Amino acid sequence: MKIKEKDISGKWNEYMLTNDQGMAVSILNYGGIITKIMVPDRNGNLENVVIGYKNYQNYEQNPNYFGALIGRVAGRIAGASFVLDGEAYHLETNDGRNHLHGGSHGFHQVIWHTAPFQTEDTVGLKLTHQSADGEGNYPGNVKVTVTYTLNNYNQLTIDYAASTDKATPLTLTNHSYFNLSGNLKNTIEEHHLAIDSRKFVELDQELIPTGRLVDSTGTLFDFRDGRVLGEGLQRHSEKNHVVLGGYDHYFIFDHKKENSVLLRDTENGRRLTVKTNQPGMIMYTANDLEEGIPLTEGISRKHLGVCFETQGSPASLHHDGLSSIILKPEEDYSKQTLFSFDVEE
Template identity: 60%
Template structure:
């Protein structure tokens, strides 16, 4: 196992974690951005599994949040405001009338302090940042995000945070996955299973209405697996609003099992997602425009899918959603594991 550090420019550094199974993960200290995940297919061919810019300077703006740590609150906060104990807090409205992914000064634009570590079976990075009381959020928050790569081709993302005032916090990672390898195809024919019986209904501005909808009988029912294209081609109200999926799925109460399994039938690659978060936003790159220069290809709609495991900011305005409030003295502590394996024979969706 090996850790390679490379200076990109200025204060930016890229750290590459390499295990003994030909898997590697590259991470920038800027935004904690995952720039590459290289894994082999059933024939041993090693290719990149994530969307990333060809020119690293494009990460300065990064309007699509490629690979970044997102916070303080991932997702949209309705009307860019929330209330705690009768006091209203106003945030930057950077998505129409709403607040998205922590605003322009979110964690995706922070230069994180990084320390490397290595054990007998793992290598990793510990990223730390102190988010000061600013941009409308109450409290000073200390955040630690740890990336750990194992020899079982597992990437552990551990998030911890503490605050000196009650504040909302919902951290996630915004990596876009594509198992075709080096972005050869869109995600339409990825076969996906999600252990979720309910999702959050959205209005025309992609804000949760407060209603939870049962997935049964709809293109949101991934409990027994289906191709992602079933929803991308669906003209139902819920898919039409987002031009695909951009919805919060609440996980069923399944212990010690992966909540998400995604397979690429042609090359045998399989990605599993296991987390102690209550749910996730699945985003299918609906707003990704054509023609951006990416590392292996040019961008187009539905070229990747994000599994944004997190609590829901809808809880700030509606009952029935997992809370995201962190109180002084409490510890925010969550984990998500992205694990890669291969199926030796063809996957039959």
């Protein structure tokens, strides 16, 4: 187990966490961004399985949110406003007339305070940030801690903890784009995916949740028994046509299985499982990823990665029937997502 720290242009630091199996995770203190995850295939070849920019300066804007920590609220808030305890709050409109991923100066653009750590069988990085009352027009002084921990079983755990002195919306996530083909050799269309979910939230033409929960049975959104992702990327229904062909929807977990997500590349044997105590996730399949961006391996193109944004749904601010994302002063925000990598023969 080891940690290596590297200076990036005199502005940021990148920390590479490496376990005894050779798996390595690289993280910036800027935005808490995961820039690389190196894992083996069935033949032991170590390759990167997330999308990252070739030029680090591109992370300063990062309109695709590659690898970033997202907050205060991950996802879209309709009309860039909400009412809490009888008071209306108006946020930045950075996605049409709506609010996206905490605004243009959200947690993805924060330089986090970092503290690397190492134990006998883990290596990790603790990131902390104090978000002031009124920052981004959100209420409350919020203290946030995000901890990345890598163990010798090729498991990356992300622990999210937060507290506030005033009731406020809060739901955090990581926005990594996964691609198990290794070094972005292929798109995700041939990846096989299973999700422990039978309901998803409908979207309108602005990609805003309508609040209607849809039973996925018999549709392209039913991944309970597993299916090839390309089926939903190539065969458009009304529900995925609205997101330019693919998925950008909130899936509600049934929590009937140990793992909420299982992603496989049958060609090279890589597998990714996701286990979380979050109520659901937004799955985004890079439907509108701009083509031609220089990446660490190759050039960007549509459907080059899939995001599993485990989180609560911002739609709960306007609709009943979804888990609340309001954090109160007497509560502690404590969420965890575990990404496990292995291979099948």
